[in-house]
Amino acid sequence: MFENTYQDIELTCEDCGTTFVFSAEEQEFYAEKGFATPKRCPECRHARKKQRFSNRKRYTVNCSKCGAETTVPFKPKEGKEVYCVDCYKAAKEQEAAAAPVVEEAPAE
Numbered sequence: 001m002f003e004n005t006y007q008d009i010e011l012t013c014e015d016c017g018t019t020f021v022f023s024a025e026e027q028e029f030y031a032e033k034g035f036a037t038p039k040r041c042p043e044c045r046h047a048r049k050k051q052r053f054s055n056r057k058r059y060t061v062n063c064s065k066c067g068a069e070t071t072v073p074f075k076p077k078e079g080k081e082v083y084c085v086d087c088y089k090a091a092k093e094q095e096a097a098a099a100p101v102v103e104e105a106p107a108e
């Protein structure tokens with residue numbers, strides 16, 4: 001006979017107030033890993049993780065054109081040119097001027 005000390009319990013999400021099931025298996029897993037009882041539903045946890053991930057994944061580089069410090073969401077390859085927002089925009093504008101494309105005008 002297995003001694004099952006865990007039972008499915010219902011928890012309320014701290015963020016959105018949704019009730020979610022913290023299953024016996026999850027409880028066992030969390031206990032094994034030494035995690036604290038989750039305060040948020042899986043959806044909010046996922047959203048937070050994603051947010052943290054996107055916040056963390058920025059690299060500080062110096063613009064290849066003007067030398068200004070900027071951040072990019074990808075790891076710049078060595079020898080590859082990286083531009084700051086201004087230079088990137090300028091480059092894009094030049095590109096657009098060279099090969100005009102119809103773009104929606106921004107609403108004022």
Ligand SMILES: [Zn+2]
Nearest residue numbers: 013016041044
């Ligand atoms: Zn939630």
Ligand SMILES: [Zn+2]
Nearest residue numbers: 063066084087
């Ligand atoms: Zn620049």
